Amino acid sequence: MDSEAVDQDALGLTFVHEIEELGTRKVVELCPGGRSMVVNSENRRQYVDSLIQHRFVIAIAEQVAHFAQGFADIMSCRRLQRSFFQCLDPEDLDWMLHGSEREISVDDWKAHTEYHGFVESDVQISWFWKIVGRMTREQKKVLLFFWTSIKYLPVEGFSGLASRLYIYRTSESFERLPSSHTCFYRLCFPAYPTITVMQDRLRIITQEHVGCSFGILVKRRLPNSCMIWNRNHLLAREDHDVRTHDLKVATRVREEADSPYSIL
Template sequence: MFFCFSARMIALALKHKVQIGVVFDRTFFLQLAGKNISLEDVSDTDLCLYNSWKQILDMDPEMVDQDYLGLRFFCETESLGSMKRIELCPKGMDTVVDSKNRETYVNLLTKHHFVTSIAEQVTSFAKGFDDITTTSSRRSFFQCLNLEDPDLMLDGNGHDVSVEDWKAHTDYYGYNRSDRQISWFWEIVESMSVEQRKVLLSFWTSIKSLPLNGFGDLD
């Protein structure tokens, strides 16, 4: 229910160009786009797992074939305080990981951890998103984007605040742009650090980051 509701809010935010401070995890984003997840995609999500699995692939073949790691085609997960073994393939408990099948082993681990184990949550999220759009439009939407694109739409560009862009989209009620007080104000803003400008931006607009196209999208 939570994932379904969250998806509706995110879809509405995207539809109405409202920033809500949300960024997508890469593996989650790829599933919404209907794409496969590779080991390299995992590095952004869980660097520890990525390094561990990458080490298996890079290890000397002879060491792997000698069963140095003692790996089998199963993984352990915690369920209600107890550990549970899940086979990654038929007869996985008895299948030894060697230099020939280790890539398959890592691929199955990746699929289990980042696809199978969260399939229910992804399905719930997709359903909520589709309630605002449609299944076909949702897939098309995510497929035509890079991961950074929805992050920019939902969380802003995160870059330095352009003072010139700020000036160009500021209305001066009761003042003229050439007034001395206005010149003083912009001189102070220009002398601010990046973080100070972001604090001022938050005070001025109630948002922490600008939309993709800067101040123009706030008009």
């Protein structure tokens, strides 16, 4: 990552992150005075470490402690052990902890999606679900991740998510690719003129070789057309999304911070 670009506040980040609490969003400082501490080339590693610690350790410490205590109570009582494991397969426990590996149901996906600017009978919506239905299992997971930051659904499917999903119509040029507001489960795109154009745009955002860090899209020896899209896609994201999107790739930022890839 280019140090000069970071020091020019290109990331627009401070030492805070947003959490959801009882249906409302609140900002939590990663360290004392974090609201006024700008991420730069010297402290970016500290920012990533603090973000990971708060997101994946501190934020769930109480829940994990209660789970561990409850599981310990079960394991310490032979009667509870028998009743617990008799009705639970190993796959069930894996689903509860990791999420379902089953094929994503497009019908379930569609049933839990609402539209703003579009209506369900619009030809673009019909094209969209037809394209999604033709996607491979991995492409569907990548699209869901791009849309929501979730790659594995809970056991209940889309009904187990905290919110319904939304598709928003934008007034942008047809050349622009879809953008997402992952905090609000929103996918945004213009009214593409043909199914071929829409399929091409969705194909690009479901390619695994398009990567991000700190909400800044980077090129990985991609053709010029993809580099142009990366630049456009970054501009399509609101500041809110730039601040939160970095959580998607927090585990990869350490490597990318020192990589030779160019910032677009």
